[in-house]
Amino acid sequence: MATFWMLFFIFYFELLLKTGHCTETSGQVLSITPNTQEQVEVLRNVSTQYQTGLWKPASPHNIKELTQVHLYVPANSSETVRNLLQRHGITHEVMLSNADEIIEMQMRNESGDPRSGSTFYQRYHNLEDIYEWINRTAHENPTTVKAILIGSSYQKRPLYALKLSLNNKPNKKAMWIDCGIHAREWISPAFCLIFVQYSLSFYKLNSDITQILDNMDIYVLPVMNPDGYKYTWTKDRMWRKNRSPTNGTSCIGVDLNRNFDANWCTKGASPDPCSEIYCGAFPESEPESQAVANFLRSNKDIIQIYLTIHSYSQMLLIPYSCTMDEADNHSELYEMVKQAAENIRRYYRNVYTYGAGAKTIYLAPGGSDDWAHNLGIKYSFTFELQDRGRYGFLLPPSYIQGASNEALIALKTIALKVIEKTQPAAGSPQDV
Ligand SMILES: [Zn+2]
Numbered sequence: 001m002a003t004f005w006m007l008f009f010i011f012y013f014e015l016l017l018k019t020g021h022c023t024e025t026s027g028q029v030l031s032i033t034p035n036t037q038e039q040v041e042v043l044r045n046v047s048t049q050y051q052t053g054l055w056k057p058a059s060p061h062n063i064k065e066l067t068q069v070h071l072y073v074p075a076n077s078s079e080t081v082r083n084l085l086q087r088h089g090i091t092h093e094v095m096l097s098n099a100d101e102i103i104e105m106q107m108r109n110e111s112g113d114p115r116s117g118s119t120f121y122q123r124y125h126n127l128e129d130i131y132e133w134i135n136r137t138a139h140e141n142p143t144t145v146k147a148i149l150i151g152s153s154y155q156k157r158p159l160y161a162l163k164l165s166l167n168n169k170p171n172k173k174a175m176w177i178d179c180g181i182h183a184r185e186w187i188s189p190a191f192c193l194i195f196v197q198y199s200l201s202f203y204k205l206n207s208d209i210t211q212i213l214d215n216m217d218i219y220v221l222p223v224m225n226p227d228g229y230k231y232t233w234t235k236d237r238m239w240r241k242n243r244s245p246t247n248g249t250s251c252i253g254v255d256l257n258r259n260f261d262a263n264w265c266t267k268g269a270s271p272d273p274c275s276e277i278y279c280g281a282f283p284e285s286e287p288e289s290q291a292v293a294n295f296l297r298s299n300k301d302i303i304q305i306y307l308t309i310h311s312y313s314q315m316l317l318i319p320y321s322c323t324m325d326e327a328d329n330h331s332e333l334y335e336m337v338k339q340a341a342e343n344i345r346r347y348y349r350n351v352y353t354y355g356a357g358a359k360t361i362y363l364a365p366g367g368s369d370d371w372a373h374n375l376g377i378k379y380s381f382t383f384e385l386q387d388r389g390r391y392g393f394l395l396p397p398s399y400i401q402g403a404s405n406e407a408l409i410a411l412k413t414i415a416l417k418v419i420e421k422t423q424p425a426a427g428s429p430q431d432v
Contacts, residue, residue, distance in 0.1 A: 121193060123397050135147070144200065158226075174305075175415060249273045316341055
């Protein structure tokens with residue numbers, strides 16, 4: 001037997017010497033920092049010409065010198081891409097060597113094996129399970145939760161928002177939260193589910209959430225892009241856009257977060273249907289963005305806070321992303337995200353950066369947060385949840401709770417501040 005293994009190793013070692021490298025069997029995520037403009041061009045080329053998935057930035061146009069690029073390289077492109085990088089003297093680090101294995105594990109984890117020890121909320125769920133959860137949640141809480149159909153997706157999947165209304169106080173204001181606008185950001189819908197569960201379980205137990213729900217109703221749209229989300233579970237885990245086709249091209253999908261009417265399709269978005277940041281044929285051309293915009297327009301007098309949940313990079317963003325200009329209430333919003341980031345650091349020892357979108361990341365016109373702000377929902381925010389790139393879009397299920405806790409404390413900080421600023425406290429002289 002020992003002789004067999006020795007022969008095997010000799011054979012394998014010779015094979016390695018001959019080929020000079022091991023052939024990758026799993027997709028990998030590489031971290032690459034281009035040092036020169038030439039290297040920037042090479043990377044832009046790699047991310048468009050070869051079968052790869054650009055994680056960060058969202059579009060090759062935003063690749064720039066001395067800024068980290070995160071690139072998913074499938075096993076079958078690995079050799080070509082590595083050779084190309086090497087030829088141009090571009091060094092890289094392997095961020096994730098076993099991306100395919102992680103993807104497979106996260107889908108398997110969904111099956112709900114009771115032996116895994118994780119609860120329903122500590123796992124990722126496919127679209128069918130999320131629809132079932134929406135139904136169940138509304139059904140089990142008939143006096144406090146209502147499922148509202150606000151529209152449907154391109155492939156005619158329903159868009160349900162849950163309305164949480166925990167008490168009968170008249171003339172309550174409201175907050176809107178949407179998750180899953182970008183399909184591959186799985187932590188986002190996971191947060192929406194946890195948030196609803198937390199609100200229903202801790203009302204009257206936790207003073208912050210009680211105060212928030214006593215003063216406002218909360219609308220939660222768990223999956224704004226169901227077609228894209230479904231696609232990440234069945235075909236391509238790295239999919240970002242929705243799934244609507246465009247005439248004259250085989251490229252599919254519009255970036256829903258470039259499809260709102262806020263400096264629509266200017267610098268930072270693309271008119272090219274094949275781009276990851278394709279803005280669509282016209283503002284609100286997509287049924288998903290139109291449904292959200294219509295709902296917010298109809299309810300703009302009661303909705304005080306707009307919050308949209310993305311990943312990854314750990315940022316708390318305020319308008320504007322569509323221009324370098326500051327929002328009219330910039331300092332007020334800035335103070336809120338600053339406080340929220342400080343609370344995350346204090347309670348969970350994690351660092352979140354904060355500020356106006358365009359200045360903190362790059363120009364991104366047509367976003368829902370800027371549009372909501374311009375509509376008159378002055379308190380408008382984008383959260384980018386965990387992590388900073390170690391797992392990126394493939395954040396393991398064991399991180400769901402921690403990431404959600406951070407978003408929750410940021411949300412509470414902001415909502416309590418808005419209530420304090422805009423609503424007279426009970427028993428104050430204004431009530432007399
Ligand atoms: Zn996103």
